[in-house]
Amino acid sequence: MASERTEPLAPQSALLPAGRDLLRPKGVRRVAMAAAYVALFVLLDWASTIHPFLGYNITPWSPPPGLSIALLCVFGLSYAPLWLAAGIAADVVLRFSTVPLHISFLTNLATAAGYAGIVWILQRRLRFDATLPSVRDFALLAGAALIGAAIVALLVIAVYFLAGALPAPRLSEAWLRYWVGDAIGIALTAPLLLRMRHVARPSVGSAEMIAQGLVLAASLWVMMVVGTKDQIRFFYVLFVPAVWIAVRHGLTGAAVACFVIEVVLMVGAVQREIGADAVLDLQTLMMTLAVTVLFTGVLVDELRKQQAARERLRDEVSHLARLSTGGEIASGLAHELNQPLTALLNYVRVSKAQVERGNAAAQVLDSMLKAEAQGVRAAETVKRLHDFLRYGEFSLSDFNLAEAAGEAVALVRVAKRGTDVAVRVGPELAGCVVNADRVQTTQIFVNIITNALEALVEHNVAAGAIEISAARRGGEVEISVADNGPGVPAEDRGRIFDSFFTTKTEGMGLGLAICRSLAEAQGGRIWYEHGAKGPHRFVFTLKLAGG
Ligand code: ADP
Numbered sequence: 001m002a003s004e005r006t007e008p009l010a011p012q013s014a015l016l017p018a019g020r021d022l023l024r025p026k027g028v029r030r031v032a033m034a035a036a037y038v039a040l041f042v043l044l045d046w047a048s049t050i051h052p053f054l055g056y057n058i059t060p061w062s063p064p065p066g067l068s069i070a071l072l073c074v075f076g077l078s079y080a081p082l083w084l085a086a087g088i089a090a091d092v093v094l095r096f097s098t099v100p101l102h103i104s105f106l107t108n109l110a111t112a113a114g115y116a117g118i119v120w121i122l123q124r125r126l127r128f129d130a131t132l133p134s135v136r137d138f139a140l141l142a143g144a145a146l147i148g149a150a151i152v153a154l155l156v157i158a159v160y161f162l163a164g165a166l167p168a169p170r171l172s173e174a175w176l177r178y179w180v181g182d183a184i185g186i187a188l189t190a191p192l193l194l195r196m197r198h199v200a201r202p203s204v205g206s207a208e209m210i211a212q213g214l215v216l217a218a219s220l221w222v223m224m225v226v227g228t229k230d231q232i233r234f235f236y237v238l239f240v241p242a243v244w245i246a247v248r249h250g251l252t253g254a255a256v257a258c259f260v261i262e263v264v265l266m267v268g269a270v271q272r273e274i275g276a277d278a279v280l281d282l283q284t285l286m287m288t289l290a291v292t293v294l295f296t297g298v299l300v301d302e303l304r305k306q307q308a309a310r311e312r313l314r315d316e317v318s319h320l321a322r323l324s325t326g327g328e329i330a331s332g333l334a335h336e337l338n339q340p341l342t343a344l345l346n347y348v349r350v351s352k353a354q355v356e357r358g359n360a361a362a363q364v365l366d367s368m369l370k371a372e373a374q375g376v377r378a379a380e381t382v383k384r385l386h387d388f389l390r391y392g393e394f395s396l397s398d399f400n401l402a403e404a405a406g407e408a409v410a411l412v413r414v415a416k417r418g419t420d421v422a423v424r425v426g427p428e429l430a431g432c433v434v435n436a437d438r439v440q441t442t443q444i445f446v447n448i449i450t451n452a453l454e455a456l457v458e459h460n461v462a463a464g465a466i467e468i469s470a471a472r473r474g475g476e477v478e479i480s481v482a483d484n485g486p487g488v489p490a491e492d493r494g495r496i497f498d499s500f501f502t503t504k505t506e507g508m509g510l511g512l513a514i515c516r517s518l519a520e521a522q523g524g525r526i527w528y529e530h531g532a533k534g535p536h537r538f539v540f541t542l543k544l545a546g547g
Contacts (some may be wrong), residue, residue, distance in 0.1 A: 012328050025075075036083055037071060041086040042093055048185070050266060053174050055098035056160065057107070058092065058206035060276070060283045061266050062181035064090070065115060065149070066189025072119045073130035073194060080116035084108050103163050118148040119149070129193050132251060133305075138298040141194075142187060142291060149182035149231035177276075186263050187290050192255040204248045216241035216257065220264045228278050235285045242289060246297035250304065254297025274351065282543045311394065314517050319391045321514050322443055325415065325450070326389045331415040333385060340378040347371035384410060388446075392439060394521060398545040399438050401477065402429040405468050408445030412453060419464075421456050423449065426469040432477050433545040440518040441542065444526070445481070447511040448538045452483035454504065461485050476524070477544050481536045487536035493528060 025033050044063045052059050068083045087108030091099045099107075122128035122140055129137045155177045160166040166174055219237045226234050238261055265286065269279050351367040377523035384407055405425050413423075434441070449466060456464035467482045488496055495501045497516045502509030512526075519526040519540045526540035 033075075034079075037067070037079075037082065038086040038089055041067060041083075044189075045090040046094055049094065049268065050270055051279055052095070052098075053177055053276075054166070054170075055095065056165070056174075057095060057099065058156075058174055058178045058181070060177055060181045060184075060279045061262065062178075062184065062185035063189040065111065065152075065182050066186040067193065068112070069115055069119060069144075069186055070130075070190045070193035072116060073123070073128075073190075077116055077120060078327075080112050083112040085114070087111060088494060100163075103159065103165055106159045106163070107156045110159055111152055113154050114152040115148060118144050118151075119544065131197070132191060132194055132298065133301070134301055135295070135298050138191070138251065138294065140440045141190060142294070145190070147184035149179050149186060153178040153182060177212070177280060180280060180287070184283055184287050184290065187287065187294070188255070188258050189249045191251060191294060192259050195252040195255055208248065212241060212245050215244070217262070220261065221266065221417075224268050228272065228274050231278075232281055232285065235289070236281070238289060239292070242293040243296055246293045247300055249297070250301040251294065251297035254293045258286075258293055261289070262286055311521065315391075315394055317510070318440060318443060318514050318518055321447075321508075321510055322389055322439075324508070325411075325446060326385065328415040329385055329411055331390075332383065332417045333415060336381055336414050337378050340374040340381075344371050344374035344378065347374065381410075381414070385414075388439060388442060388491075390406075390439070394437050394440065396435055396437060396522070398433050398435050399441075400430065401432040401434050401441075401470060401479065401542075403515045404438060404441045405429055405445055405479075408442045408449055409468075411442070411446055412449045415450070416453050416457075419453055419457055421453055421464040421466060423466045424466070424468065429468065429470045429479075432470050432472070433546045434477060434542040436522040436524075436542045437518075440522065444515045444540060446517055447515050448540075451511060452481060455487075456483055456486040459485050460505075472544065473541070475544055476541045478539055478541050480539045482535045482537035484535070487530050488528060490530075493530060496528060497526070 001091045028053065041064050044067060045057070048059060048061045048063050050059055050061060064086070068086070071079050071083070084105075088101075088104050091104035091108070092101075095104075122144055123130075126140055126313075128140045132138050132141065153175050156178060157166065158173055160167070160174070161171060176475050217456050219241050222234055222237055223231055242254070242257045242261065245257040249256075265282060266279075270275075274282075347370045351364050351371065354364045354367060377379075388407070388411060402425060409423050411424065427431075445468075453464075456466075461484060463484075467480075467485050469482075471478045471480075492501075492503065497512045498509075499513040501508040501513075514537075516526050523543050524541040526538065528536070528538055530536040
């Protein structure tokens, strides 16, 4: 569950220096990029020219403004004149006979200046982040697509009207078609282009991706074989693959799915010679689908980011808790190290004396080996603490449960030097290889064993004993830590896993809360059992390796 991680979306300002260079192309690169943009603009305009209203650039599907808004958002408003040039170039290439040059200039000026103004408001006034990292940013873009297109449509239609190119009775019809075409063109093209820079490794398996592709293809096929009227009725089928893709791939997947659907629908509309009104109806439905699916995608992204932030916070809190345990361990460590270091020193002195006396090499070697063994013991003690305190990313690996339990017992013993409590680790633990985060599993053990030890000391239990045992249950192992103290009083049992619940004067009340979040992060559970007569114990589960 927690192993499924998403790449954090870098804000525009956090792009690497190489990325910054890409965003400020210079010289030949700048010219090449501008030429590529104009070519793509004309190509998209040509491909999307369906039912041009009176032969003008008023169509129910117009992706070039989406391309150009993405250009201004990423490369800056200084590219607005290039938009004007691209618009005129498209009119010259595609509509030379129907659109006079002065009308082309004025309509494209209205478009480029109008949208540039909207991008300016988005970026300067509303702190819009063009990487679309949040629902807010996407809502701003969607709002700009709907409101911006309505305003620009008004300006463009006014130019046509004032130039005497559009009769008054058809103004509202022309405005509606322009508005729908631009709004949907922006809503589908701009997110796709803006997210292209953040294509993360898919978080779902290839089998699921193939299934998504097949369901999408099948739904589109249904749309292609049914009659024009039924197309509207069957449109809802497309929601299934589109929402599925958005939920699993976030905004990037949603943008790709919507764009593919739109392209196929429009190609179908041209091939089947669907009338202008039917295309407009289809586009209105497409707008509903796009808004629903893209919002779902961006919401999923935001939820994933929140989950990743929560996971980071959990790791940090558990690390802090380890550090606070570590303080206690460190003070015990001085005593713990004293013994092997003194022994090591003695063995080294003995070997030195043996060499000076000219003893046999075998004798000297024996002393040296003993010195080495003590050195290894001291190093292991320090390493154990170091491993425990190190801050590491949550990572699953296969390890032996007995090792983690043994490390935890050794760490608690160092921290609680002088307490006379027998800790027994059941031999069955040695046979259990689990798939979990090793440090965090050790931490669960440390917290529970420390609690048990403190309870035994607090209640002066004679012959205090802690018993760690394990039992396999299917693909899981249930690990139990029992002590022969009085256990948790009945009235506290419902609260012991709550953060900050403690009955100790110096307790923080975080130990068990951390245990619960660590166990759950590894796909396990944790609970407390207190039999009426039988022993009480803390139990947690972990996944067995390969289970
Ligand atoms: P803290 O140890 O700082 O109090 P924990 O979350 O680790 O915080 O424990 C919460 C409470 O649960 C403890 O204060 C104690 O009252 C109770 N508790 C935990 N383990 C035991 C135990 N083995 N025996 C009795 N009480 C326990």
